[in-house]
Amino acid sequence: MADRLDVRSPRLRLTRRHVSALLLGGLAAAGCATMPSKRHLSQRPPDRVVSLPQPQPLGVLSLTEALARRQSVREFELTTPTTPQIGQLLWAAQGITRSSGGRTAPSAGALYPLEVYAVTRGTLWHYLPDGHRAEQWDAPATLAAELGDAAVGQDAVSSAPLLVVITGVVDRTYAKYRGRAAQFVTLEAGHCAQNVLLAAVALGLGAVPVGALSDEAVRRRLGLTDALTPYYLVPVGTPRAAGE
Numbered sequence: 587m588a589d590r591l592d593v594r595s596p597r598l599r600l601t602r603r604h605v606s607a608l609l610l611g612g613l614a615a616a617g618c619a620t621m622p623s624k625r626h627l628s629q630r631p632p633d634r635v636v637s638l639p640q641p642q643p644l645g646v647l648s649l650t651e652a653l654a655r656r657q658s659v660r661e662f663e664l665t666t667p668t669t670p671q672i673g674q675l676l677w678a679a680q681g682i683t684r685s686s687g688g689r690t691a692p693s694a695g696a697l698y699p700l701e702v703y704a705v706t707r708g709t710l711w712h713y714l715p716d717g718h719r720a721e722q723w724d725a726p727a728t729l730a731a732e733l734g735d736a737a738v739g740q741d742a743v744s745s746a747p748l749l750v751v752i753t754g755v756v757d758r759t760y761a762k763y764r765g766r767a768a769q770f771v772t773l774e775a776g777h778c779a780q781n782v783l784l785a786a787v788a789l790g791l792g793a794v795p796v797g798a799l800s801d802e803a804v805r806r807r808l809g810l811t812d813a814l815t816p817y818y819l820v821p822v823g824t825p826r827a828a829g830e
């Protein structure tokens with residue numbers, strides 16, 4: 587039983603050995619050359635690359651408390667989260683946690699198709715898990731407002747002091763998993779987003795996962811190529827105090 591997997595059709599029952607052989611065959615047929623290089627993610631090179639502060643153990647909240655306190659927050663104070671907080675959120679999204687290259691979020695076949703961006707006033711960030719760094723571009727102060735337009739005019743997006751943008755390169759997963767790839771990468775975006783939401787709570791911040799967006803409009807505003815699929819915009823900030 588433990589050695590048998592159901593693959594899509596209940597009538598198609600394959601052993602793990604069969605699945606491995608099929609996957610390896612698929613990988614060989616696809617060829618690793620189909621994997622887009624990093625340089626094909628953005629339409630222009632970054633203005634700079636910065637090191638991020640090392641992630642710190644987060645406060646005193648237990649995981650149970652963080653789960654219990656998580657709720658969607660759509661109204662924020664004007665203050666922008668600090669660079670250590672942004673670094674902590676990006677690490678929660680896709681940080682490398684072990685020498686094998688494993689990350690905070692699981693990934694089908696450890697192929698890591700996700701690419702995480704952040705938008706603060708005047709800056710676009712692209713997280714580089716390797717070395718816990720970020721590429722940065724100077725960006726118009728109106729970028730969050732433009733992304734709000736790309737998300738059916740949602741105020742939570744246009745007014746957010748920080749947006750975490752979760753995108754993925756489906757081709758990276760397609761080379762191995764073919765017809766399941768789009769589903770796998772979407773699932774991974776969910777894992778990643780939940781990490782960000784819980785890390786925000788642990789930092790005393792609030793956030794909401796926004797999935798109502800136009801892929802093309804988000805790509806255009808962020809200068810991303812078609813290799814990337816945007817899944818979520820996650821506005822993050824200090825929750826606005828009641829009555830303000």
Ligand SMILES: Cc1cc2nc3c(=O)[nH]c(=O)nc-3n(C[C@H](O)[C@H](O)[C@H](O)COP(=O)(O)O)c2cc1C
Nearest residue numbers: 656657658659660737740742794795796797798799
């Ligand atoms: C796939 C998905 C897409 C979502 N898209 C949006 C969105 O576009 N705008 C928004 O304000 N909230 C969005 N949400 C947040 C939900 O509205 C929210 O999780 C739900 O109302 C439950 O409330 P809670 O998060 O406070 O528990 C989305 C949630 C999920 C899981």
